[in-house]
Amino acid sequence: MVKPVSRREFLNLLAAAGGAGAVVKAGAALGIMPADAAASTLDLAAGNGRSAVILGGGISGLATAYELGKAGWDCTILEASHRCGGRIFTVRHGTLIDELGNRQYCEFDDEPHMYFNAGAARIPNTHRTLLGYCKKLGVELEIFINENKTCWVQDDAMLGGKPVRNIEYTTHLRGFVAEMMAKAMHETDMDEPFTEEEAGTLLGMIRSFGDLSEDNVYRGSSNAGYASGGFLSPGVQNDIIAFRDLLKTPFAMRLLSTNEGETGPILLQPRGGMDQITEGFLRQVGDRVSYRATVASIQVRDDGVEVAYDQDGARRQIRADYCFNCIPTHLVTGLDHNFPADYVRALKHVLRGEAYKAAFQAKERFWEKQDIYGGISWMNNRSQQIWYPVAGIHRQKGVILAAYDYGGGMYHTRMTQQERVEAHLADGEKVHADYRDLVEKPVTVGWHRMNHMLGCSARWRRSFREGWTGETEQHYRTLQAPVNGRHYMIGDQISMRSAWMESALLSAHWAMADLDRRLRNAPA
Amino acid sequence: MTRLALICLLCIPFLASAAEREPFDDRYCTTCHGTDGRGNEGVQAPRLAGMEPWYLKRQLENYRDGVRGAHPDDIEGLAMQPMAAGLTDESIQDIIEWAGGWNYVPAEHTISGDLDAGRALYQPCATCHGANAEGNEALGAPALAGQNDWYMVTQLRNFLAGYRGVHPRDVYGAQMRVMTTGLNGENDINNVVAYINSLSD
Numbered sequence: 030m031v032k033p034v035s036r037r038e039f040l041n042l043l044a045a046a047g048g049a050g051a052v053v054k055a056g057a058a059l060g061i062m063p064a065d066a067a068a069s070t071l072d073l074a075a076g077n078g079r080s081a082v083i084l085g086g087g088i089s090g091l092a093t094a095y096e097l098g099k100a101g102w103d104c105t106i107l108e109a110s111h112r113c114g115g116r117i118f119t120v121r122h123g124t125l126i127d128e129l130g131n132r133q134y135c136e137f138d139d140e141p142h143m144y145f146n147a148g149a150a151r152i153p154n155t156h157r158t159l160l161g162y163c164k165k166l167g168v169e170l171e172i173f174i175n176e177n178k179t180c181w182v183q184d185d186a187m188l189g190g191k192p193v194r195n196i197e198y199t200t201h202l203r204g205f206v207a208e209m210m211a212k213a214m215h216e217t218d219m220d221e222p223f224t225e226e227e228a229g230t231l232l233g234m235i236r237s238f239g240d241l242s243e244d245n246v247y248r249g250s251s252n253a254g255y256a257s258g259g260f261l262s263p264g265v266q267n268d269i270i271a272f273r274d275l276l277k278t279p280f281a282m283r284l285l286s287t288n289e290g291e292t293g294p295i296l297l298q299p300r301g302g303m304d305q306i307t308e309g310f311l312r313q314v315g316d317r318v319s320y321r322a323t324v325a326s327i328q329v330r331d332d333g334v335e336v337a338y339d340q341d342g343a344r345r346q347i348r349a350d351y352c353f354n355c356i357p358t359h360l361v362t363g364l365d366h367n368f369p370a371d372y373v374r375a376l377k378h379v380l381r382g383e384a385y386k387a388a389f390q391a392k393e394r395f396w397e398k399q400d401i402y403g404g405i406s407w408m409n410n411r412s413q414q415i416w417y418p419v420a421g422i423h424r425q426k427g428v429i430l431a432a433y434d435y436g437g438g439m440y441h442t443r444m445t446q447q448e449r450v451e452a453h454l455a456d457g458e459k460v461h462a463d464y465r466d467l468v469e470k471p472v473t474v475g476w477h478r479m480n481h482m483l484g485c486s487a488r489w490r491r492s493f494r495e496g497w498t499g500e501t502e503q504h505y506r507t508l509q510a511p512v513n514g515r516h517y518m519i520g521d522q523i524s525m526r527s528a529w530m531e532s533a534l535l536s537a538h539w540a541m542a543d544l545d546r547r548l549r550n551a552p553a
Numbered sequence: 554m555t556r557l558a559l560i561c562l563l564c565i566p567f568l569a570s571a572a573e574r575e576p577f578d579d580r581y582c583t584t585c586h587g588t589d590g591r592g593n594e595g596v597q598a599p600r601l602a603g604m605e606p607w608y609l610k611r612q613l614e615n616y617r618d619g620v621r622g623a624h625p626d627d628i629e630g631l632a633m634q635p636m637a638a639g640l641t642d643e644s645i646q647d648i649i650e651w652a653g654g655w656n657y658v659p660a661e662h663t664i665s666g667d668l669d670a671g672r673a674l675y676q677p678c679a680t681c682h683g684a685n686a687e688g689n690e691a692l693g694a695p696a697l698a699g700q701n702d703w704y705m706v707t708q709l710r711n712f713l714a715g716y717r718g719v720h721p722r723d724v725y726g727a728q729m730r731v732m733t734t735g736l737n738g739e740n741d742i743n744n745v746v747a748y749i750n751s752l753s754d
C-alpha cells in the first residue's frame with residue numbers, strides 16, 4: 030500500500046528528484062560559493078619594497094605572487110616539483126607522472142587535443158574569481174560537458190549487465206516516480222490541503238516531469254529515445270525498462286545528483302588543458318619561481334620569516350618579510366618549524382583525501398559512432414566513470430578518462446600499474462564491447478602517492494553526517510590566522526570547501542586582504 | 554613551464570625517445586619521512602635520521618621483497634612497501650649514504666603513560682634493545698630511543714596482530730614478535746612506549 034505522504038515530504042521528494050536550488054544555496058551558506066556577489070578582487074596597498082616568500086606553486090601560491098607582484102612586492106616562489114600547478118595537472122605527450130613507486134611518462138600522440146586533466150578538470154560557472162583570472166590572464170575557455178544523456182549507464186545487477194543510455198534510464202525512472210507521486214496525490218490526506226487550482230498545477234508538473242499519460246500512468250516516453258525511425262518514418266519507442274530492474278541498481282540516487290550543484294551545467298574548461306591556467310599565471314610571475322626547491326624549514330621570527338630549502342643537493346636559505354604557504358598540511362607537519370602548539374594540533378587535525386584517475390588514448394573515437402560527444406558514462410564498478418573528450422571532435426584519436434574514484438581511491442592506488450590497467454579494461458568493456466582493442470597507452474594517477482602532494486584534498490570533517498563540528502571549525506580558524514602576523518597557510522585546504530580551485534584562490538585572497546588590512550592599520 | 558632536462562640513463566626506463574624528458578631519481582624518501590628524515594606524523598612515516606645502516610638496509614630489503622608491508626591490514630606498511638619495491642641494490646646503498654648525512658633530531662613526544670609500569674614492562678626488552686634503548690647490532694635489534702612514539706605503537710600492535718614478523722623469511726621480525734606476547738592491550742603498549750620516550754629526555 031502506498032504510505033501517506035505529507036505535503037512537506039512530498040515537496041522534499043520533488044526537490045530530491047529534480048530540483049537543484051537547494052544544493053546551490055547550501056554552497057552559498059558555507060560562505061564559499063558566492064551567492065550573488067561579484068568575484069573576489071583585491072585592492073592592495075603599495076608593497077614599498079616588502080618581500081614575500083611563497084611556499085608551493087599551487088594556484089593559490091601563483092595568484093599570491095601575481096597580486097603581490099602587481100602591488101610592488103618582491104616575491105619568490107619555492108616549488109618542490111619540476112612543475113608548478115600542483116593538483117592542476119595536465120598529462121600529455123612526454124609528461125612525467127611523478128607518482129612515487131609508479132613513475133610514468135605519458136606516451137599519448139603529440140597533438141594539442143590529446144591531453145588528460147589528471148587533477149582539476151571542471152570549472153563551475155559560479156566560480157567567479159577563477160573565471161576572472163582566466164579572463165585577465167588570457168586563458169581561452171570552452172564548455173565542458175558533464176551531463177550527456179546519450180552516454181551509458183551500466184550495472185551488472187541491472188538487465189544482466191547490458192548498458193543502457195542514460196536518457197532511457199532517467200526517463201523511465203522519472204516516469205515511474207511521477208506515477209507514484211500522481212497516485213499519492215489522490216490517495217493522501219494532505220496535512221495542508223491544496224486548493225483545486227494548486228492541485229491541478231502540481232499534477233500538471235508531475236505529469237510533465239514524468240511524461241505521464243492523461244490517466245497518470247507511465248507508458249514509456251519518446252524522451253527515452255527511439256529504437257528506430259523518427260526522421261523519415263514514424264519513430265518506434267524504446268521498450269520500457271521495468272521499474273524493478275531500475276531499482277536493482279543504486280545509480281538512481283547518483284545519476285540524479287551528479288549534475289546538480291557545483292557539477293551542474295554550465296561547466297567550463299581551458300582549451301588545451303587545465304594547466305593553461307598555470308601557464309597564464311607563469312606568463313606573469315614565471316621569473317619568480319625556483320623549481321625543485323623543496324622547503325625544509327620554516328622559522329617565523331618577529332621581523333620576518335626564514336625559510337631553508339633543498340635544491341641541487343644543497344641546503345639554501347631565504348629570508349622574507351612575510352610568508353604564504355600552500356604546501357599540503359600533512360607535509361608541513363614533517364618540516365622543521367617553530368609553529369605554536371595549537372597551530373601544530375590544527376595541522377595534524379586535517380587528514381588527506383584520496384582520489385584516483387586513469388586515462389587511455391583511444392585509437393579511434395568509437396564513442397562518436399554511438400552519438401556520444403562529451404559527457405560521462407557511469408558504471409557501477411570500481412572504475413566508476415568514463416569521460417569522453419570535448420577536445421578534438423571528429424578527429425581520429427582522443428583521450429578518454431578510464432576511471433575516476435573520488436572518495437575511495439585507495440582501491441586502485443594499492444594496485445600495480447598492470448593491475449590498474451587490467452581493472453579498467455575489464456570494467457570498461459562492459460560498456461564498450463571492443464574497448465580492449467580500441468584503447469592503448471594508459472596513464473594512471475594515484476593522488477595519495479603523487480610526489481609533494483600525497484593526497485587529493487584536505488579532509489576536515491570526520492564524517493559527512495556530522496559535518497563541521499565546533500572543534501573542527503576552531504582548528505580551521507587557527508590555521509586561517511597568521512602565525513605571528515608573518516606566516517599564512519593558504520590553498521583550498523584553508524577553506525570550508527576543499528577540492529576546488531576557487532576555494533584555493535579565495536583563501537589566498539583572504540590572507541592577502543588580512544595582511545593588507547593589518548599593514549594599513551599599523552602605526553607608521 | 555617545464556625545464557629542459559638531461560637524460561639520466563640510470564633512472565629512465567624508456568630508453569627510446571627519452572631525450573629531453575624530465576628526469577627523476579630514487580631520493581624521494583623525504584617527501585614522506587620529512588625534512589632530513591625526521592619523521593612525519595601527517596603521513597605516519599617514522600624517523601629515518603640516525604638509523605643504523607644495517608637496520609635501514611634490512612628493512613628496505615624486507616619491504617622490497619615483500620617480507621614486510623604485505624599484510625592487507627597493515628595500512629602503513631602497505632604505504633611504504635611500494636616505495637621500496639623498485640629499489641636496486643645500488644639505490645639502497647645510495648640512500649643509506651644519503652641518510653647518513655641527515656641531521657638527527659630525537660622525535661618529539663606525543664604519548665604519555667605510566668612510567669613505572671612502563672619500566673617494568675621494558676625489562677625484558679632491554680636484553681636486546683639495551684638499557685637505554687640504544688640498540689644492539691649483534692642481536693639485530695635497532696635503537697628505539699628517539700624514534701617517533703606513534704610509530705612504535707603501530708609496530709607493537711602490528712607485531713601482536715601478526716601484520717609484521719610472520720613472513721617465513723622475517724627471522725628478526727619473528728624474534729621480536731614473540732616478545733610482544735607479554736604486552737596485554739593498548740595500555741601496556743602505551744606505557745612501555747612512554748618509558749622508551751623517557752630514555753631520550
Ligand SMILES: Cc1cc2nc3c(=O)[nH]c(=O)nc-3n(C[C@H](O)[C@H](O)[C@H](O)COP(=O)(O)OP(=O)(O)OC[C@H]3O[C@@H](n4cnc5c(N)ncnc54)[C@H](O)[C@@H]3O)c2cc1C
Pocket residue numbers: 084085086087088089090107108109110112113114115116117147148149150151152322323324325355356357360384385386476480481482484485486519520521522527528529530531533
Ligand atoms: C583528482 C582531482 C580532481 C579535482 N577536480 C577539480 C575540479 O574539477 N575543479 C576544481 O576547481 N578543482 C578540482 N580539484 C581541486 C584543485 O585541483 C585544487 O583545489 C587546487 O588546485 C589546489 O591548489 P592549491 O593552491 O591549494 O595548491 P596545490 O595544488 O595543493 O599545490 C601545492 C604545491 O606545493 C608544492 N609543495 C609540496 N611540498 C613542498 C615543499 N616541501 N616545498 C615546496 N613546495 C612544495 C607542491 O609541489 C604543489 O605544487 C581537483 C583535485 C584533484 C586531486
